[in-house]
Amino acid sequence: MDRLSNPISVSSEATTIDSRLHSSGPAASLNGLPDEMLLAVLSKFRAPDGGCDNKSLLVSSLVNHRLNFLATPLVYEEFNTRKGNPYLFLRTIAEAPALATHLRRLVWGYNAFPNGSRFHTPHDWAIGAPFPDTLIHAEKDAEGSTIATKLRTLGQPFATEIADIISTCKPEMINEALVSAILFLAPHVSSMDIGWWTLTRDRNLSWMNLLRFRLSAQFQQLHSISFLAAADPTFQLSLSALFGLQSLVKLEILCLVAVPGDTQHRTLAPRISNIEVLTIRDSHFESERAANMVLACRKLKSFIFEHSPGFRSSLDALMLTVNERPTLSLTALAPALEFHRSSLEHLAIIDADIVDGVKNPDPWKVAGNLDSLRDFPKLKSVWLPCWAFLQSQDTVAEATRLISSLPSGLHNLTLETIVVEDSALQEEIEDSHWASQVRHLLETVEHLTTLAVAVVYINTSSVIPGRTWYASRKVCFEKGVEFRVHDIDLLAPAIVRDENSAAAFVDAVEEWEANTG
Structure with missing residues (x-):
């Protein structure tokens, strides 16, 4: 008070x-x-x-x-399921349409659901409230009736379908229906973060499908969308609906998994989209898909591609199988990025793919296909994998050539390496080797006096092998370079994270910091 x-x-x-x-x-x-x-x-x-x-x-x-x-x-400028109940919010804007005109940002977060976003537990999460007792079931039915009635008055077939789902509270479709209802009733939403599967078991009923209808000018207000792509690899992502939205300038897709036999990415026409910031996180699919998305953009300013099998592992745990095992290759990506050399400002190729304890060495080698990063005059920040550089002396010359070709205006460079604990490869590499390679790498970029450099270690185990990266961190401190350690699970969304592993990781970091100063 x-x-x-x-x-x-x-x-x-x-x-x-x-x-x-x-x-x-x-x-x-x-x-x-x-x-x-x-x-x-x-x-x-x-x-x-x-x-x-x-x-x-x-x-x-x-x-x-x-x-x-x-x-x-x-x-009313933002609605967030972590703070409010979607039924109550929808009832409010249904009864007072003027309030809906203020909504600019829609956040449908994981934390709204007591059991996370991993399982279908309709009577727990369908109400969408942070606390299950916020709205009792009888009241929810009454709210749903009011919302459904309002949607039916719009006179649109798709709105009527959404109204039917809300009024009957079909558990497997209710989230999609509530998101779609908010989009129908709030004409000025410009930003969406959807932390739930974007495709329902009925592919014709999803908020993404709603974009195709272009019912009013409201869909030309959407300029930023971030969402979790799929819980089931048999679902197909509607890329045409996203890239065809001319108002969209920022798109982030998490956990996009390769769908066997899906070739719709090949139908994306070049330069059809106004997307300037394209981020694909914790995804597992072949590079051709990413290349086609890059080519579909007219003027890309930022491209982040995190290739990781982490989400694929969680799908296996959920007894959902992925038939393909694609690996990241910049062979297809490099020519696509060349189209944006006059506009690209931020580039991150993050490869967390490990097969049988061995890091995929391809990204660093094939990164040379970009020829010279000096061809990207506006480039300000770069994140590149340097696993192969630290793995073998054979790639030092190639890696050095790429680093030396950095544009003079570059502000930030992040070099990624990885720790594979208890693997045969890890046992072969002495701690001093890691440190000496990191030192050589930093000396390669010392001439770029205005450059802020960060070395990131990606840890693949819940137990940090501090002995492995301690010497490397010491070298970074000596050079005035930022040194960070990330657990590989922390790069993925919370729903695919082993909470015990994450907790062990945080505890280990805090203990190490306390002991080493």
């Missing part, structure tokens, strides 16, 4: 307001203050994760009509 009892004393702007309110003379009035100053005060109620402390904003809005007018857009 301290925050609410004096809500305008927490910033420089607020101090000015506070002095005016308590100065001698006529009583100060909020109506005499400019909107910009009041908005500065209200913005102090934003939550640490970027949203708003809605309760504080709502209480503030009751103080004054102008505060109500200014606070309402802040309250």
Whole structure:
């Protein structure tokens, strides 16, 4: 209540307001203050994760009509399932359509569901509430009826289908239906983070399929989409719907798995999309798919491709099999990236693929197909694998050539290596060898005085072999280079993470830091 009892004393702007309110003379009035100053005060109620402390904003809005007018857009600019219930939110915007016009960002997070996003447990997660008792089942049915009625009045066949799903609460489709309903009713959504499978068991009923309908100008407002791609590799991602959305400038896809026999990526026409930032994380598919996505963009500024079998392993654990074992190769990617050499600013090729304890050496060798990174004049940051460089002296010359071809304007360089504990390869490599190779690598880029360099170790075990990377870290400290260690599970979304392994990793890091200073 301290925050609410004096809500305008927490910033420089607020101090000015506070002095005016308590100065001698006529009583100060909020109506005499400019909107910009009041908005500065209200913005102090934003939550640490970027949203708003809605309760504080709502209480503030009751103080004054102008505060109500200014606070309402802040309250409804973002809907996040970690904070609110989608049924209650949908009922609100169905009954008060004007409020829906304020929604700009939709976040459908994992944490809304007590059992995570891995299993279908309809009566636990279907209500979409952070706490199961937020909305009892009987009330949920009533909310669903109100929402369904509103959707049917739109007179659109797809909206009617969504209404039927919500009114009957079909558990395997309810998430897709609720997301689609919000898109129907909120005309100005510009950013979406969907932490759930994007394809339902009925492929015709998904929020992505909704994009094809282009029911109104609302779909030309979407400029940023981030989503989890698939729980079942038999589902096919509708790439044409995404890349055909002309308003889209930022696309992030997590856990995209190769679908045997799926060739739809080959139908993507070159330069049809306005996407400028393309990120593919923790995915497992052949490079040709990534190359076609890159070629489909007109002017790509950022490309991040993290190739990892981690999600594939989780699919196997769920008894969902992937028939293909694609490996990352830059042979197909390099020519595609060449089309964007005049615009590309950020490039990351992150290869976490390990087969039988051996790191795939192909990315570093084939990276030479880019010829010279000097051909990318706007390139500011690069993340490249250097496993082969540290593995064998045979690749030192090739790796050195690529590093020496970095453009002069580069600001950040991240070099990735990997620790494979208890593998035959690991036993053959002495700790001093790792350190000497890292030292040589850093000396290769020493002439780039304006460059911020980071060396990242990707750890593949829950037990960190500190003896392996201690010497390398010491070398980095001597050179003034940032050194980071990541557990491979931490690169993947939470749903595919072994929580015990992750906890052991964090504990080990903290213990090492405490012992080494």
